[in-house]
Amino acid sequence: MVRCSCPLFRKYGNFIDNLRLFTKGGSGGMGYPRLGGEGGKGGDVWVVAEKKMTLKQLKDRYPQKRFVAGGGIDSRVSALKGSKGKDCEIPVPVGISVTDENGKIIGELNKEKERILVAEGGLGGRLLTNFLPLKGQKRIIHLDLKLIADIGLVGFPNAGKSSLLSQISHAKPVIADYAFTTLKPELGKIMYQDFKQVSVADLPGLIEGAHMNKGMGHKFLKHIERTRQLLFVVDISGFQLSTQTQYRTAFETIILLTKELELYKQELQTKPALLAVNKMDLPGAQDKLHELMYQLQNPKDFLQLFETNMIPERIMKFQHIIPISAITREGIEELKNCIRKSLDEQDNQEKNARHQNQLLNLRISNAVSYSEPPSKHAIPSS
Structure with missing residues (x-):
């Protein structure tokens, strides 16, 4: 080697x-x-x-x-x-x-x-x-x-995940204005006023081909398996890894990230997901946000922009889409509230599912006991 x-x-x-x-x-x-x-x-x-x-x-x-x-x-x-x-x-x-x-x-x-x-x-x-x-x-x-966290940050390098983690939690990750600042997983906790704590994992940035273990592919993707929900973080101005790679818009970034998750393990796409549209402090960000929202509402109209092998079978549906700036703190509090709301909803769904399973098992148990034939030693009724 x-x-x-x-x-x-x-x-x-x-x-x-x-x-x-x-x-x-x-x-x-x-x-x-x-x-x-x-x-x-x-x-x-x-x-x-x-x-x-x-x-x-x-x-x-x-x-x-x-x-x-x-x-x-x-x-x-x-x-x-x-x-x-x-x-x-x-x-x-x-x-x-x-x-x-x-x-x-x-x-x-x-x-x-x-x-x-x-x-x-x-x-x-x-x-x-x-x-x-x-x-x-x-x-x-x-x-x-495999890290265990409530929220896993998903995004290409330099999307601002480390800056976001430092804003929403007490973590102090390394932050710089170049790709691959995050070289190892960082964990932070969001603290709420009612003392609820939510763990967030900032993971090394994905690149295209991560499912084939390019870059830090598998080191990244395996940690996502142990998070309850995903928080996509995309740069509103798009992403380009280097001068030798193709420029991707924010919408293309989301589609490619979704495809990488699908190719690694389709179950990852079933996790609840939120979208943080970062760097809204940049010039022209508001116009690009309107364009992105329209593309997300009508994704099939724009999938012809991609090669067939780059189109995911299932387009990611986001429970909340929050425009933010990790620099000016725009939208940070709203994002924290949406994370809390989404996790609370998941907790309630899981609690109801457990309750339904208990009721079902109880009905099955009662049905079996009623259907059992009487013992041959039972005293006949008069």
Whole structure:
């Protein structure tokens, strides 16, 4: 693998979002043949979610990336049943997906203190094993971090996502007037007067072809999977990555962003979405906004501007469209209110769905109990 010495990848390297680890359960203890003793079971290896842990801390603390549980205690005359070996716990951040060497998902850790068994200890020696212990399970696992946030900011580089995050939350991301300022995910929290907190994730900017892992494609897209809602942030004046790439209007930007999400994983398009039209402080922004609103209301009339392979199957429907300026703070309070309203609506919908499922399960349970035939021991009615 060729290593790139450019600052872009060096900076991103400080943020680790995946690790490959070797794990091994402890071997069982020896049995005691003469007295029918049983050796202790080997210790297990667990992955445990901790709130303030990061994958970089894990790598720094355990540079060998090897986790082996303790062996079971041998059976002996004074203790015919040996004690279990010491378990090994791997501390990981909340929001980790654990997969095996073949890419099969072992489990996910979405809350603090949740745990997953990744390598089981071997059985102790006993009569069934001719009193010989069994070895512990060996397993290569992959830890994959996917951020968990209420809102994920979606946009091309230099759309103003970092500036917006600094305005709506207490986060202090790096901000500069050039593309790819954000090289690692930044998390901020919007604080409301009733003490409600909403987490917002500012993610590295997408580029065309992100679904094919161009730029920071998969590093960006996988984090979006763990956000409840999407907030598209587009520059009202459009976007052009470099002089070698094509200029895109704000409307074209939205269509291309939607297509990138679709090509990576169609389910991303089902998430509730809002649109922040940024940089409204620029000259001519109001006229461009009127044009954009008309295009969003009549998208099919403008899709002929695109090549067929760039048109998404499903056009994104935004619950709220808010013109803003992250510089002058125009529309910032309205945006925060719309975010809160949208999340509250989603909470109510999810609550009603759970209630409907409970009622449905109750009806099914009652229907089954009524349809059961009476017991043959039941006393006949007179």
